Amino acid sequence: MRYTIKKYAQEDYGVWNDFVAQSQNATFLFHRDFMEYHKDRFEDFSLLVFEEDKLRAILPANKKGNSLYSHQGLTYGGLVFLSKLKAEKVESILDEILYFLKENQFETFYYKPIPDFYFSEGNKAMDFFLMKRGAVLERKEMNLAVNLTTPLKISKSKMKHFRRIENLDLDIFEEENFDPFWEKILEPRLLEKFNVKPVHSKEEIVFLKSKFPQNIRQYSAYRNDEIIAGITIFETKNGVKSQYGATSKIGEEFRALDFLFINLIHKYKRKGKHFFDMGIVDEPNESGYNIGLLKQKEELGCSVYNQDFYKIEIK
Structure with a gap:
């Protein structure tokens, strides 16, 4: 069985987005409107995989030097397909992709699969076949997420403070x-605590919200009409991801961010979502992770899942 690999071009916009909309393992992050908001920062080299004339899979990716990356501008990536592919087909598609990369003078392929909890079924065939072809697991990151399909495991201390805060005059709004x-919160606090800016500028998040109004949501906690905490949510079919979460110094005194998280965890559990993704906790220190952040997320009911990063030399 032969597959044909094609580099994404602008005329593929509709075909690509239709495929993403029907796929079982894609989210709105793979829509071209999301991928291209920062196209000036990445040289797109996404791939479409055809079996004869039928599109079977896509790979969001970018080129950097002689390397192909499972798109660096996205939180996660990997091979996207309509329904669960038989392992034999995944193997054939991988071989065609590697051959295509060799023909196009690539030397290295970096692959970043979407975390397991985004699926109701297994999705590890690509990882297995990469390893069999000489890929190395370059690094792992701890991705923290709450499984909303099981009883919540929020710590007693978090719930104790939550019940106390419930009696205070805090209001939660979707804005x-x-x-x-x-x-007032995110930019000044990130600058003060870490000397960094948010990945998305305010103008970029406003633009993305206009493109994906049902997927990007802003929840904020107020006290006496003053914002003291907020969480920006990326909502997908099966779950949600807290893209940003921050609180003011006053909000810290009231534990407003925990209050907001716990309310949203219960909200999305009631809505029937499968998971609440709170992201990674990596940090460039001796242990490789932020101990305080890990503890906070575990006390909110998160479990540790792997975010894997593979590297394969093209031969």
């Missing part, structure tokens, strides 16, 4: 306007 959170 269309990102200005209060970005300008």
Whole structure:
């Protein structure tokens, strides 16, 4: 069985997005409108895999030097397909991709699969066949997520403070306007604590919200009409991811961020979502992770899942 690999071009916009919409293992992050908001920062080299004239799989990717990356501008990536592919077909597609990369003078392929909890079924065939062809597991990161399909395991201390905060005058709103959170909480706190800026500028998040109004949501906690905490949510079919979460110094005194998280965990459990993704906790220190952040997320009911990063030399 032969497959044909094609580099994405602008005329593939509709075909690509239709495929993403029907896929079993894709999220709105793979829509071209999301992928291309930062196209000036990445040289796109996404791939489409055809079996005869039928599109069977896509690979969001970018080129950097002589290397192909499972897209560096996305939190996760990997091979995307309509329904669960038989392992034999995954193996054939991988071989065709590696051959295509060799023909196009690539020397290295970096592969970043989507975390397991995004699926109801297994999705590790690609990882297995990469390893069999000489790929190395370059690194792992701890991705923290709450399994919303099982009883919640929020710590007793978190719930004790939550019940105390419930009696205070805190209000939670879903906001269309990102200005209060970005300008009064997120940007100043990231600058103060870590000397960094958010990955998305306010203008970028507003643009993405206009493209994906049902997927990107802003929840904020107020006290006496003053914003003291906020969480920006990326909502997908099966779950949600807290893309940003921050609190003011006053909000820290009230544990407003925990209060907001616990409310949202219960909200999305009631909505029937499968998971609440709270992201990674890696940090460039001796242990490789932020101990305080790991503890906070585990006390909110998270379990540790792997985010894997593979590297294979093209031969």
